[in-house]
Amino acid sequence: MSDTYVLVHGAWHTGAQLEAVADVIRAAGHTVHCPTLAGNRSGDDRSRCGLEDAVASLEAFLTSNDLNDVRLVGHSYGGMVISGVADRVLPRLRRLVYVNAFVPLDGDSLNDLVPPHYVTLFDAVAEASDGAVMLPFDIWREAFINDADLQLATSAFGTLNPHPYKTFTDRIVLARPLAALPLGKSYLNCQQDTALPHSLGWHPRLSERLGLFRLVECPGSHETWFSSPAVLGAAIIAAGRD
Amino acid sequence: MSDTYVLVHGAWHTGAQLEAVADVIRAAGHTVHCPTLAGNRSGDDRSRCGLEDAVASLEAFLTSNDLNDVRLVGHSYGGMVISGVADRVLPRLRRLVYVNAFVPLDGDSLNDLVPPHYVTLFDAVAEASDGAVMLPFDIWREAFINDADLQLATSAFGTLNPHPYKTFTDRIVLARPLAALPLGKSYLNCQQDTALPHSLGWHPRLSERLGLFRLVECPGSHETWFSSPAVLGAAIIAAGRD
Amino acid sequence: MSDTYVLVHGAWHTGAQLEAVADVIRAAGHTVHCPTLAGNRSGDDRSRCGLEDAVASLEAFLTSNDLNDVRLVGHSYGGMVISGVADRVLPRLRRLVYVNAFVPLDGDSLNDLVPPHYVTLFDAVAEASDGAVMLPFDIWREAFINDADLQLATSAFGTLNPHPYKTFTDRIVLARPLAALPLGKSYLNCQQDTALPHSLGWHPRLSERLGLFRLVECPGSHETWFSSPAVLGAAIIAAGRD
Numbered sequence: 001m002s003d004t005y006v007l008v009h010g011a012w013h014t015g016a017q018l019e020a021v022a023d024v025i026r027a028a029g030h031t032v033h034c035p036t037l038a039g040n041r042s043g044d045d046r047s048r049c050g051l052e053d054a055v056a057s058l059e060a061f062l063t064s065n066d067l068n069d070v071r072l073v074g075h076s077y078g079g080m081v082i083s084g085v086a087d088r089v090l091p092r093l094r095r096l097v098y099v100n101a102f103v104p105l106d107g108d109s110l111n112d113l114v115p116p117h118y119v120t121l122f123d124a125v126a127e128a129s130d131g132a133v134m135l136p137f138d139i140w141r142e143a144f145i146n147d148a149d150l151q152l153a154t155s156a157f158g159t160l161n162p163h164p165y166k167t168f169t170d171r172i173v174l175a176r177p178l179a180a181l182p183l184g185k186s187y188l189n190c191q192q193d194t195a196l197p198h199s200l201g202w203h204p205r206l207s208e209r210l211g212l213f214r215l216v217e218c219p220g221s222h223e224t225w226f227s228s229p230a231v232l233g234a235a236i237i238a239a240g241r242d
Numbered sequence: 243m244s245d246t247y248v249l250v251h252g253a254w255h256t257g258a259q260l261e262a263v264a265d266v267i268r269a270a271g272h273t274v275h276c277p278t279l280a281g282n283r284s285g286d287d288r289s290r291c292g293l294e295d296a297v298a299s300l301e302a303f304l305t306s307n308d309l310n311d312v313r314l315v316g317h318s319y320g321g322m323v324i325s326g327v328a329d330r331v332l333p334r335l336r337r338l339v340y341v342n343a344f345v346p347l348d349g350d351s352l353n354d355l356v357p358p359h360y361v362t363l364f365d366a367v368a369e370a371s372d373g374a375v376m377l378p379f380d381i382w383r384e385a386f387i388n389d390a391d392l393q394l395a396t397s398a399f400g401t402l403n404p405h406p407y408k409t410f411t412d413r414i415v416l417a418r419p420l421a422a423l424p425l426g427k428s429y430l431n432c433q434q435d436t437a438l439p440h441s442l443g444w445h446p447r448l449s450e451r452l453g454l455f456r457l458v459e460c461p462g463s464h465e466t467w468f469s470s471p472a473v474l475g476a477a478i479i480a481a482g483r484d
Numbered sequence: 485m486s487d488t489y490v491l492v493h494g495a496w497h498t499g500a501q502l503e504a505v506a507d508v509i510r511a512a513g514h515t516v517h518c519p520t521l522a523g524n525r526s527g528d529d530r531s532r533c534g535l536e537d538a539v540a541s542l543e544a545f546l547t548s549n550d551l552n553d554v555r556l557v558g559h560s561y562g563g564m565v566i567s568g569v570a571d572r573v574l575p576r577l578r579r580l581v582y583v584n585a586f587v588p589l590d591g592d593s594l595n596d597l598v599p600p601h602y603v604t605l606f607d608a609v610a611e612a613s614d615g616a617v618m619l620p621f622d623i624w625r626e627a628f629i630n631d632a633d634l635q636l637a638t639s640a641f642g643t644l645n646p647h648p649y650k651t652f653t654d655r656i657v658l659a660r661p662l663a664a665l666p667l668g669k670s671y672l673n674c675q676q677d678t679a680l681p682h683s684l685g686w687h688p689r690l691s692e693r694l695g696l697f698r699l700v701e702c703p704g705s706h707e708t709w710f711s712s713p714a715v716l717g718a719a720i721i722a723a724g725r726d
Contacts (some may be wrong), residue, residue, distance in 0.1 A: 124659040142668070144697040150726045184384070204440035214384040215436045215459075219701075241611045242392045411544075426626070446682040456626040457678045484634045 003094075004069055005032045005240060008058060010076030010101075011167070012135055012160040013225075014040050018075075023122055024233025035061040039164040046132035046162055051109075051170035054083035062089050071240035073077060073097040076195065076222065077163075079206075080110055080172060085173050086183075095184035096210075097239045099232075100193045100222055103206040106174040110167070115200055122165060132162035143194045145223040156226040179211025186214040186239035190232070195222035214239060245336075246311055247274045247482060250300060252343075254377055255467075260317075261467040263467050266475025277303040281324060281406040285330025288404055289373035293351075293412035297326035304331050313482040315339040315381050318437065318464065319405075322352050322414060322447075325447060328425075329417050338428035338452075339481045341474075342435045342464055346412030348416040352409070357442055361392045364407060370379070374404035387465040398468040421453040428456040428481035432474070437464035486557025487578075488553055488723060492542060494560030494585075495618055495651070496644040497709075498524050501700060502559075503708050508717025510585035513630075521544040521565060521646040530616035530646055531651045533652035535593075539568035546573050554585060557581040560706065563690075564594050570667075571659050579601045579668035580694075580701065582708055583716075584677045587690040590658040594651070599684055606649060616646035623649035626676045629707040640710040670698040676717070679706035 005025055015034030022032040038057035058081055062066035062070065071091050072080035086096060102113050108165045110120050125133045135144070140160075141153045148156070152222025178185065187207035197201055207213060218235040220228045247267055257276030265273040280299035300323055304312065306318035312335050317325035321343025340361045344355050352362050359398045368377045369449060377386070382402075383395045390398070420427065429449035437445055449455060460477040489509055499518030506516040514725045522541035523533035542565055546554065555575050558566035563585025570580060586597050595603050609617045619628070624644075625637045632640070662669065670693035680686055691697060702719040704712045 146698045214388045456630045457676050
């Protein structure tokens with residue numbers, strides 16, 4: 001049976017970086033799309049682009065391609081975006097899959113869900129760079145892609161793009177709690193993901209906001225898209241299937 | 243060396259559903275029994291059968307078969323039952339093994355150890371069905387057997403039986419705390435088991451009630467009996483051996 | 485690229501017991517040293533030897549062998565010792581790697597970081613044995629080497645040596661917090677390590693004291709040095725590399 005997956009990237013990423021995992025899912029017979037959100041596209045004005053722009057761009061992608069029975073997968077910041085779009089395109093969706101992704105309540109910003117010292121760091125960076133933030137390499141290497149060697153950590157870092165900070169500070173609007181949406185929800189937790197410290201981690205702190213949900217776990221860091229695409233692809237299928 | 247294992251099933255199950263795992267343990271040279279507890283046998287009066295009936299039926303099984311040096315393994319609700327029988331048949335036991343199982347203190351009911359919304363759900367179901375409760379399929383599929391595909395989730399669900407709710411509300415009587423019993427104790431934690439939410443989980447919340455115990459972990463859901471019998475069988479041996 | 489590793493053993497151990505893992509790391513092309521700390525050497529006066537003696541002996545080892553660019557790995561109690569030496573030999577170090585190891589703040593003793601009932605147990609043992617403590621076999625077998633069979637648990641236990649208790653009660657002196665030291669830090673967590681109970685565990689409780697650090701995890705108990713040297717060796721390389 002061929003399922004339809006849409007993979008939604010996180011901050012600093014584009015859809016292109018998810019293609020290695022998409023190919024693993026395609027090899028199992030499924031259709032996979034990896035759109036790039038507004039704010040992370042070349043030419044986007046990163047000083048003005050906000051969360052609603054990103055959500056609207058995903059809505060436009062789903063409707064203009066007339067996608068249905070979609071298993072909508074969000075990574076990290078992408079969890080904010082799939083959460084924001086879900087209720088608007090509900091008839092097109094089959095299941096939401098959060099991959100070490102933010103699960104907001106109505107009114108939450110991404111910054112409300114991370115440790116205060118992250119906010120302090122990004123506030124300073126954003127002020128110095130007209131609203132676009134980059135992740136410092138040492139944080140990337142140690143806390144985001146801890147399962148890679150230095151060569152892969154460096155080459156992957158080179159493909160990132162500055163992220164519009166307004167998407168971290170804008171508050172999301174949810175007509176209903178995600179737990180109340182009548183569709184399946186899964187949370188995929190990469191077990192060594194320390195992009196959030198485990199004392200204030202992804203699972204179960206954020207995953208259990210989904211109400212009834214399916215937990216899938218696999219080894220790996222926040223950036224298994226680069227370090228373990230085969231493992232992550234198989235785990236996304238286990239999370240996304242009926 | 244041939245050891246003797248007795249595997250005690252959880253709620254909604256019978257011993258027959260543990261046979262695939264029992265066969266894995268037998269293939270390693272051991273003797274394995276999978277009795278079905280009072281309350282889950284065909285013909286049992288599920289409106290009246292309580293925790294003491296289940297405990298007494300396990301005691302009768304161990305004594306009538308004159309089993310000794312038993313490694314007594316309880317899954318889920320089966321943890322209540324092996325806890326209740328342990329002190330009564332102590333000379334017959336070698337070790338207690340809890341597999342994502344409840345570990346009560348004296349006076350606890352199973353319902354005292356689960357989230358309040360489970361109790362609310364089961365109270366309503368029991369009232370509508372003369373004291374026997376079934377697990378809704380969507381909870382089974384997402385939270386109990388999250389590591390299976392839909393086909394296995396469906397076929398396994400078809401083998402379950404309605405469970406006597408009185409066994410969830412009866413308070414257990416323990417002459418001594420389990421930690422004080424002079425025999426080995428192990429806790430086997432299937433890592434993706436979300437039958438209890440991880441914010442109110444099996445391990446370490448319940449496992450550490452055993453005092454000094456041996457932790458063994460393996461990947462899998464609450465229902466690895468169906469989804470990964472080879473992995474679970476090997477883990478039970480690692481938990482049950484001297 | 486050949487890196488230099490120094491593996492620092494835990495309480496009751498000597499460097500000899502780390503050689504199986506050292507050989508795994510050497511087979512990947514690296515240089516590995518396994519010194520034995522003052523206090524655990526044959527002939528040491530275990531009634532008087534303290535934490536500063538152990539730290540000074542490690543400092544002497546690093547300087548007398550003129551080691552540089554060292555990836556300094558501490559296991560368990562060895563975490564106290566590498567923490568104590570780090571600031572003194574900073575120019576010789578490349579990275580600190582804690583393997584289920586204690587991460588102290590200035591003024592902490594090891595006993596400050598373990599459950600109170602451990603302290604009570606060791607206080608009594610130390611009083612009865614002129615300041616040297618042994619680990620009771622049942623705690624070793626169930627909580628320290630839970631992933632081994634009884635034969636390995638027994639043979640490994642036979643290689644342990646009585647540990648000078650003063651090293652557990654002495655307070656460490658740190659000129660700066662470890663998080664402030666300008667070198668890489670990693671925490672390697674063996675996932676079934678219950679030498680500390682998981683309700684008061686190694687990670688993230690102690691690991692996050694390192695500030696920015698790299699998390700690596702592998703399956704295994706506190707004594708994977710004996711039970712899984714190949715797995716542990718590979719994990720140490722993943723933790724210790726640049």
